[in-house]
Amino acid sequence: MDPTLLRPLGGKHSAKRDRIVDVFLRQKGHVSADDLFEQVRRQNPGIGRATVYRTLQWMVEAGIARKVDFGEGRSRFEPSYRHPRHFHLICTTCHRSSEFLSSDVESLMEEVAAARGFTTSQSVVQIYGTCEECRTGKTTPTIDGATTELLFARDALRMAIATERSGLEFYTRAAGLTKDKRGRTVFERLAAEEGEHLGTLEKRYRELVATDPQLESRPTFLFFKGAASGLFASGAEELRKGVNDEQALLIGIKCERGSHKFFKRYGERFEDSEGKQVFLEFADEERAHLDLLIREYRALRERQGRGRSTRAGARPRR
Amino acid sequence: MDPTLLRPLGGKHSAKRDRIVDVFLRQKGHVSADDLFEQVRRQNPGIGRATVYRTLQWMVEAGIARKVDFGEGRSRFEPSYRHPRHFHLICTTCHRSSEFLSSDVESLMEEVAAARGFTTSQSVVQIYGTCEECRTGKTTPTIDGATTELLFARDALRMAIATERSGLEFYTRAAGLTKDKRGRTVFERLAAEEGEHLGTLEKRYRELVATDPQLESRPTFLFFKGAASGLFASGAEELRKGVNDEQALLIGIKCERGSHKFFKRYGERFEDSEGKQVFLEFADEERAHLDLLIREYRALRERQGRGRSTRAGARPRR
DNA sequence: CTAGGTGCAAATAATTTGCAGAGGC
């Protein structure tokens, strides 16, 4: 995680190397070795080109930097500590590249690698083609390094909001449906908490958007069809079909499991430490919800005299 | 599709260029420009290095070749006419690479590109890490260019067999379950046809495996979680829960739709023209099954006096 | 006849290396 932990790997400390690393980490987009050399040179004459190359090489080995190839005949580098794996759409006409993140692609790649007994250290996804602008002449807002962190935050928040919104709907509906009084109280409590989360997230979202008026109109950065977005929504859908108390609990358990995973996964990737904290906190709370629902489910079954048995609750966490 | 169609693009014919293209297309793995130059030189002295470079450049533009970068400081090339998009697992220790294909990754990438208004010409997925062999010392069969087509056929057949097998189970079970005589006949007929398909596919599979005794033990090449593999299987599962005639038809419709799509998609990619034909033929037949089921579904509803209405059948094809 | 293809050798461009000296531990 922390790049400084990796730094000592290669040998002795050196002021010059530290300067290079420093300049590099401040970089926004993708630098070529020579770009970096010039930048370093400007602030710090007396550093040789070879040292920059050597340091770059060492940073890649140490996992601080990632080498990317846009097919221009020279390599470019990017700091790797942010989004361990983001991908590139590369326009072969204007030679600009825009980034995106896709959890779905990531997890599929993990599966494939695992199936082949391959231990992944890093993955590259590059899609070459023609960008909208080059094809139609219409200007589209570009995504440069500077904005990716904002976009990440924006999209993660959007998804979180969608999740909480449908969570709220789900629990409200479930509370209305549940006959058992105790169960109803649980659902009401959860609804209240989701509502609170929703408020927090929406506030953060508004604040974020306020920092950059164009932010909302920029294209999607984070693609994620999995767990989060549709989870509670489809749960609410199921409720509409009519279910009994027990089924409602089971659906809730499934949803919270996904929800917890979502907040955990993206919380860890947040760069903005405040945002990260919010997400990780929520992850914990969703976990607590999950446990609550599981307890409730067990209690229900026990009251029904069926005891703990066949399904769910059997693996309360993973 | 056919590379020869693209050949005239760049200008005049030239015997030398043709020689280079020829040697290149015969290549199995990933050649570097210099590798190719030497190969060409061997058979055909008097061809200059520059010409090889120029031809390679031109082949990439024309779509005959694909440039891949394994981070060795030089480019490698592969013929692109086979599998438009396959991906690489690259071992950073032994520097060997093995290929795989994943429909799921492909379709996700298509979605992302489309969402950004990006027209894709080619995509690169490279996963760097350590292969099983380098990590454990155990030797694993490698996949070289020579075997990918066989592996593709093997995996496509395996999936097809699994599909047909569960299709057979599904229809047999459905026939047993259906009360209506006419409906039963339909299911029986479909069961018979799936059984026949299954026979054909198993025969092809046996023949294929006979050509290379090690084929079965090689690792998976084609990863595909989507539509096909689990479709009928989950359909059969649903049947077990108990459904009425109408529901059985609806499930069948869903399954056939996926099945048709599967055979179509992979049929198109088959290199072996006989295998291709089988798949495409099956795709047509599955389509016919689909139409039959839809007709049957409508008839059923009409007999029940409910007429054509709300769901399914509304969009018989897409 | 002429635009484009080709060989060779020279040029370029990115990156690496040899070596003498500097600096951290």
Place this chain on the structure above:
DNA sequence: GCCTCTGCAAATTATTTGCACCTAG
């Protein structure tokens, strides 16, 4: 003091280009 880092310049490597010549259409 020793081992590693560093700057500089020279070397190496992959790829491109200039130019005179050749060849298909």
